Amino acid sequence: MTLLNTLQQHFGFSTLRPGQQQVIETIMAGQSAAAIFPTGSGKSLCYQLPAVLLPHLTLVISPLLALMQDQLAFLQRMNIPAASIDSTQSFEESRNVMQGVREGRIKVLMISVERLKNERFRQFISQVPISLLVVDEAHCISEWGHNFRPDYLKLPSYCQSLNIPQVLLLTATATPNVIDDMQQKFSLPADNVVLTGFYRPNLHLEVFPVAESDKISSLITQLRTEPKAPTIVYVTLQHTAEHVAEKIMAADLQAKAYHAGMEQERRQQLQRDFMDGREPCIVATIAFGMGVDKSDIRRVIHFDLPKSIENYSQEIGRAGRDGQPSHCILLGNLAGQNVLENFVYGDTPEPEAILSLLQQLPSNGEQWEIMPIRLANHCNIRVLPLRTLLVYLELNGIIEPLYSYYADYRFKFNASPDDIIGRFNPERQAFLSAVFNGSPLAKTWCQVDFEAIWQQASGERKRVISALDYLHQLGLITLESKQMIEVYKVLQPTLNLTEETNRLHHLFQQKEHSEITRLNEMIQFFESGSCLSHNLAAYFADHQAPERCGHCSVCTGKPAQLPTPSKPPLPATKQLQQWCQELQAQSVPPLSLHTLTCFLCGISTPLLNQLKAKKLSGFARLEQHSFNDIRNALAEKT
The missing domain is CATH 3.40.50.300 (P-loop containing nucleotide triphosphate hydrolases)
Structure with missing residues (x-):
């Protein structure tokens, strides 16, 4: 064919x-x-x-x-x-x-x-x-x-x-x-x-400079022009989604909030309602959009700054897939810049945390077995930076990934053990008997003990799992596995921990610098004096787009200068100390400047989650301030 x-x-x-x-x-x-x-x-x-x-x-x-x-x-x-x-x-x-x-x-x-x-x-x-x-x-x-x-x-x-x-x-x-x-x-x-080229002539890219205090009214003005037009409004934070949706509804317009903190069933229902046209406007974090293939989205409005030019392009790319004119609107100011930058700084592990990770490496040539979430909690490194650290160690020839496996297997019988064993030839009967005998029953489930099975039948782990998997496929047992273990070979067991800590921290600082540069490039893009459509296409290697699209805000004579909010002073020393002392009271060892700064910025870390920091009065109280400003202020007061 x-x-x-x-x-x-x-x-x-x-x-x-x-x-x-x-x-x-x-x-x-x-x-x-x-x-x-x-x-x-x-x-x-x-x-x-x-x-x-x-x-x-x-x-x-x-x-x-x-x-x-x-x-x-x-x-x-x-x-x-x-x-x-x-x-x-x-x-x-x-x-x-x-x-x-x-x-x-x-x-x-x-x-x-x-x-x-x-x-x-x-x-x-x-x-x-x-x-x-x-x-x-x-x-x-x-x-x-x-x-x-x-x-x-x-x-x-x-x-x-x-x-x-x-x-x-x-x-x-x-x-x-x-x-x-x-x-x-x-x-x-x-x-x-x-x-194939990035430029889409039906998308009208528009940047409206708006002071933070005027954003809600500007958004409502935009929505009133076509109240029923399918629209996505993007925000950065979950509570912003709730707040903005409430304000829109208070103005007698239809809107619903959508974010990852909501129940999955509720999110799925909202997505279906939007796809079917029952909900014209969704106010969402970036949790909404992937997998939304609705061809007639007429507006994508960024209420907050996107995370990068790449994120912006993905999000506006959901508009106008039917080829009809669609508006991609940014209500822009620099008030949200600190929030975006702070998440970048929060993802950089402290040298002490990196050293704690390296100290977990076996120095006697043994294989290194880890549970990523447990290791992240132990070292106080968020899971994604932890995974990046492991990749950096691989690339430097310090560890080599071998395999992953589930630590625990258990099964329950859907047929009697004798009936199952009776289906096979004598050699396999002996092996299955060893597997069943080495898997003690607790109420309903049998816990697989690989060591006990090996002692009875020299059964390799792989063969045991294959046999159980086969019985599971036949419906004779129900097999469950949990607790993923990742296994690495340690190639450099005698490592200079100080040198490697410094090397890894430097790599994260470079990554941090790259991310901050990416944010600055995005702001320069929104404030550009030349065609936005052309600049966006060029960023993605499309050099065939017209020099002037004729319908972006620059081409229509309205280049933007994003308003810079007045910088509020940091709270008094006594207030900062009070917030930090409340957190410190939850922890026995003294908390680092980095952890205290993350707390005040509203950035979750494994340690802050363990201390239930979100319930304390100081959490996220300074999310609009610069990470470095907060850190410096705390350093002066200690």
């Missing part, structure tokens, strides 16, 4: 969009490719169409559950057998999906990158022939990208170990640095990287 016949039969399209044909033909010719298309330009079809024609499974790595669910729903509407394995599923549902994949009935399987750290899943997927690995939001593999995820760095080695012959990288937000990084990591020829 030809490409165009398949396109017509499964998707109902008669032609492909610009760029799609080149990417799809490259994949069908047996090569790897990257599709760098703007949001809403049909990147997903670049794997969906080949998936129908390729002989084996297409494995898709997706960073968010909402994205997976949206794409799965589309594939199922197109009668393409697709499924996901994700954290929301029951064991029975996951087992059915795996069975469908094993039997070749499922053509597309969607997972998160973390799923590949699951030894049971890796063992399963290694036995399945795979035609194509698809990496959605592929900019996540790059430290130059705006939401770098360290686990994505392992995808090239996973690809090799699973013998996957081809890769397709998909993203809408790749700067030249990110494109180079993607090419190097996956050995992509430059000719196989397809950029």
